[in-house]
Amino acid sequence: MPYTHFHSPTLPVRYLLRNCTLYTGTSVLRHHALLIDTGRIEAVLPEVVAPTGLSEVDGRGLNVAPGLLDLQVYGAEGRLFSVQPTADALAALTGFAFRHGTTGVLATMPTNSLTMMHAALEAGKEFQRHHPGLLGIHLEGPYINPVKKGAHQQEFIHAPTVAEIDELLRVADGALRMMTLAPEITPPAVAARLREAGVVLSAGHSNATYTEATQGFSSGFAAATHLFNAMSGLQGREPGLVGAVYDHAAAQASIIADGVHCDFASVRISKKLLQERLFLITDAVTESQQGAYRFRRQADHFVDEQGTLAGSALTLPQAVRNCAEQVGVPLAEALRMASLYPARLLGLDDELGYLETGYTADFWLFDEELTTVATARAGKLVWH
Structure with missing residues (x-):
């Protein structure tokens, strides 16, 4: 489908959203209103003191929360970005996300040929210039450990070099926001070059020992990708990557809260240990029968041609609901797991998440x- 600018042509730039409950990121406020002006929040104020004479939007008694942010999503509505790294695929992905309360995404390209990785960065760079719903590109690989490749394509996996990273950064021109690598195969010079360019490093598809993972977190890795999945687990004599995440003071971790990629009890245990360092992703894919990644839906998830678990069928609102209903996380906190905490990882929490x-x-x-x-992006509100 062609990309649509989501807005209401009759909505003024300054308006009052009232008759709703606000989940602000710090408080739950009833009988309050949002004053919006030119794409920003001018004020959060009790309805009884709200100014008169403004255009008003009736919140219909609904709940309002900061826009959700998905830092790992591959496709939607039959368009898989890892097979078709095009503006059309990005339009489908961001449009679907927007209709599910998600105002910002990192379109993700898994391990692939360098030609495809470059195409993803080129497409993201161009699309991002006109469509703020795309926060950038997440490259998941190809610098991963083949022992933990999961559904990634073996033929494209290899070790990184500074020269290759420099070429990716040149092509991206700022569009590369996040990269999943195995810390045990990432030379310090590669990690340093990516961090210097402002790329968030996430440890994933990794068989790292506890020591290797901890060294990674100490040398620039800020997070771990889809906790438990495709990584060395916590064992008594070798705590692995999972143990290193738990034990670190600052490392964040994404998790797929669908009850398939990991048990809800594992989400609950991780939440108790990681607190604000745990955030939600969908890891969502879509049906695909072409290219290097061919997926089919199996009940509430997707598998590849070999039957390997390959991605979720989640939306972020479903992940939030699962955390609230299945994990026992208070709703206000579950919302932060899908908005404020990913914003922090990207360094955007002075703009988004509250x-x-x-x-x-x-x-x-x-x-x-x-x-x-x-959903509203920059104040442009669309009723679905």
Whole structure:
């Protein structure tokens, strides 16, 4: 489908959103209103003191929270970015996310040929210039450990070099925001070059020992990719990458809260240990019967041609609901796991993740079932 600018042509640049419950990122406020002006939040204020004479939008008694952020998503609606790294695939991906309360995504390219990796960066660079819903590109590989490749393609896996990284950065021109690598095969010079360029490093598809993983976190890795999946596990005599994440003071970790990629008890245990360092991703793919990645849906997840678990069928609202209903996380905290905490990892928490004065007016409206009813990006509100 062609990309659509999501907005209401009749909505003024300054308006008051009222009759709703606000999950601000710090508080749950009832009988409050959001004052929006030119794409930013001008004020959060009690309805009784809200200014009069403004254009008003009825929040219909719904809940309002900061826009969700998905830092690992591959495709939607039959368009898989890892097979078709095009503007059309990005439009489908960002459009689908927007309709599910997600105002920012990192489109993800898994291990592939360097030609395809470059194509993903080129497409992301161009698309991002006109469509703020794309926060950038996440390259998941090809610098991973083949022992933990999961559904990634063996033929494209190799060790990184500074020269190859420099070429990726040149092509990306700022569009590369995150990269998943195995710390045990990543030379310090490669990690340093990526960090110097502002790329967030995440440890994943890794068989690292506890010592190797801890060294990675000490030398620039900021996170771990889809906790438990495709990584060395926590064992009594070798704590592995999972143990290193748990034990580190600052490392964040993404998790796929669908009950398939990891048991909800594992999500609960991890939440107790990691607290604000654990955030939600969808790891969502879509049906594909061409290219290097061919997926088919199996109940509530996707598998590749060999039957290997290959991705989820989640939306972020479903992940939030699972955390609230299956894991026992309070709703306000589950919402932060899909908005504020990923914003922190990208260094965007001074713009996104809160409903506060001065923040970008990215938010979504949802009912008690976590069904998305409307979404706003930069204050442009669309009812679905």
